[in-house]
Amino acid sequence: MKGYIVSFSAILLLSSMLLFAAFYSGNVKDRNISVNEMKKYFKLEFIKDDLAFDLNKMLGTEIEIERTNNLTIVFREKIPAGFNKIARLEKLKDFIESDYSSVNNSDIKFDIRRLYVTRTTTDIPVKFSNGLIYEFHSNNYVLFHAKNKDTNINSIELNLNAEGSSIKVFLPAESLAGDINLKFNYADQNTLNETHSSLQLNSSLDNVILISFSESAGDEIEIHIGSFEGKINAVKIWNKTLNQNQINLVFKAVMDGININSNFNAFIDADLNYFQSDLNSNGLAELNGFS
Numbered sequence: 001m002k003g004y005i006v007s008f009s010a011i012l013l014l015s016s017m018l019l020f021a022a023f024y025s026g027n028v029k030d031r032n033i034s035v036n037e038m039k040k041y042f043k044l045e046f047i048k049d050d051l052a053f054d055l056n057k058m059l060g061t062e063i064e065i066e067r068t069n070n071l072t073i074v075f076r077e078k079i080p081a082g083f084n085k086i087a088r089l090e091k092l093k094d095f096i097e098s099d100y101s102s103v104n105n106s107d108i109k110f111d112i113r114r115l116y117v118t119r120t121t122t123d124i125p126v127k128f129s130n131g132l133i134y135e136f137h138s139n140n141y142v143l144f145h146a147k148n149k150d151t152n153i154n155s156i157e158l159n160l161n162a163e164g165s166s167i168k169v170f171l172p173a174e175s176l177a178g179d180i181n182l183k184f185n186y187a188d189q190n191t192l193n194e195t196h197s198s199l200q201l202n203s204s205l206d207n208v209i210l211i212s213f214s215e216s217a218g219d220e221i222e223i224h225i226g227s228f229e230g231k232i233n234a235v236k237i238w239n240k241t242l243n244q245n246q247i248n249l250v251f252k253a254v255m256d257g258i259n260i261n262s263n264f265n266a267f268i269d270a271d272l273n274y275f276q277s278d279l280n281s282n283g284l285a286e287l288n289g290f291s
Contacts, residue, residue, distance in 0.1 A: 053289040086122040111271040129265040145234035155254035157183045164245035165190040170210040175202035203233040
């Protein structure tokens with residue numbers, strides 16, 4: 001009887017050890033799967049972040065964002081850019097889809113087809129997560145607006161320094177119902193036309209600034225502030241000069257604040273699609289690296 005009890009106890013102990021070993025083995029396997037899953041997602045986020053930083057630098061548009069009680073966005077731009085922006089993006093596309101994909105053992109596609117307005121003209125919009133849009137058009141204008149709604153701009157600072165010599169600077173009249181505070185600073189090689197002005201403008205109107213460089217029709221810098229072309233409380237800066245005198249532009253827009261705890265992201269209107277084993281990610285290419 002004693003031997004039976006000992007044998008039975010040994011069998012129970014051995015069974016318990018086997019069950020524990022099986023449980024531990026399965027638990028380790030599950031943890032290994034979990035760690036491998038995490039590694040895949042970490043790699044994806046690293047790749048997206050890496051490309052977002054590079055993409056922002058290659059666009060040649062400097063963006064500065066400040067979020068306090070107000071939302072302030074500053075754009076620094078050259079019009080014309082001095083290089084072909086779409087050609088840079090095409091080179092980046094080739095690099096991403098070949099060498100970069102190979103090094104990361106992934107299949108990454110950078111789809112920029114929506115940026116082609118026509119075969120010869122392109123539009124490169126930076127889209128913000130709250131609906132704001134900043135566009136650089138290959139016809140040498142930039143446009144800041146919000147799709148089908150008000151940008152809520154309450155203050156604008158426009159600083160322009162242009163090559164060449166203007167012959168006239170025309171400013172819009174102030175409005176008694178002004179809801180936009182405009183600070184406008186302009187300079188070129190004609191010091192007589194250097195302009196520093198503060199105006200109150202009505203955002204429901206199309207307020208136009210014209211800077212002429214000759215008596216020829218259309219040889220000018222044309223600026224629209226307010227509501228125009230179906231846009232509400234928007235800004236358009238268009239370099240129409242016949243000699244394409246380059247403009248150094250600093251455009252600062254101040255708008256109603258957004259929740260400081262909410263995310264505020266910027267994207268280019270191009271798709272970044274990532275494929276690796278059983279992990280796929282599709283969406284707009286994000287920008288980061290803002291100052």
